[in-house]
Amino acid sequence: MRPKQLAAYLVTAAVTAGPLAATGADQPEHNMHRQHMQHEQHAMPQAPDDTRPLVALPEQMRLHMLSNMRDHLLALQQIQDALANERFDNAAQIAEERLGMTSLELHGAHDVARHMPAPMRKIGSGMHRAASQFAIAAGDASASGDVKPALAALANVTAQCVACHEGFRVQ
Numbered sequence: 001m002r003p004k005q006l007a008a009y010l011v012t013a014a015v016t017a018g019p020l021a022a023t024g025a026d027q028p029e030h031n032m033h034r035q036h037m038q039h040e041q042h043a044m045p046q047a048p049d050d051t052r053p054l055v056a057l058p059e060q061m062r063l064h065m066l067s068n069m070r071d072h073l074l075a076l077q078q079i080q081d082a083l084a085n086e087r088f089d090n091a092a093q094i095a096e097e098r099l100g101m102t103s104l105e106l107h108g109a110h111d112v113a114r115h116m117p118a119p120m121r122k123i124g125s126g127m128h129r130a131a132s133q134f135a136i137a138a139g140d141a142s143a144s145g146d147v148k149p150a151l152a153a154l155a156n157v158t159a160q161c162v163a164c165h166e167g168f169r170v171q
């Protein structure tokens with residue numbers, strides 16, 4: 001954060017938090033609240049109700065899809081590692097081949113997509129598109145040296161993972 005931004009942030013924080021922030025008087029209460037929350041988590045181990053609709057897939061297809069999912073997560077990790085080390089073209093290649101439009105054949109996406117409700121299918125193709133857009137942004141970063149647009153494009157990829165996981169389950 002640049003000094004000017006930091007100053008603006010501090011002013012906003014002070015205004016939002018009100019007089020308590022200036023005295024630090026909210027700290028003990030805050031800590032107690034946290035302890036209370038932790039305590040409650042121990043006392044209530046049940047998971048919240050899972051209200052997501054179940055998408056029925058043939059067993060082989062379900063296992064295949066979950067295996068693809070684990071590779072999606074691995075691909076994200078490898079992309080972040082590549083970005084951190086300024087291997088932008090490498091990041092672009094991983095995204096395109098493992099998550100982007102090019103990956104559709106590899107994943108047998110058309111077969112699985114037939115079993116998905118339309119909104120789920122839409123998020124799936126949104127993810128492939130977002131990954132291809134990220135690949136372009138990562139390629140641009142190697143020319144411009146500015147990684148921010150690529151990071152924003154990557155967040156748009158993970159937003160599709162989140163949307164689908166929030167909306168559907170297969171088991």
Ligand code: HEC
Nearest residue numbers: 066069070072073120123124127160161164168169170171
């Ligand atoms: C079109 C929907 C969809 C998209 C997009 C999607 N997922 Fe999934 N994913 C699922 C579903 C459904 C499950 C199973 C969840 C359940 O049944 O509780 C799953 C499960 C997983 C799992 C657990 C695998 C296992 O072995 O149980 C991982 C890891 C995962 N997804 C990662 C990702 C990542 C990373 C992305 C984005 C790059 C992503 N997924 C995008 C639908 C999707």
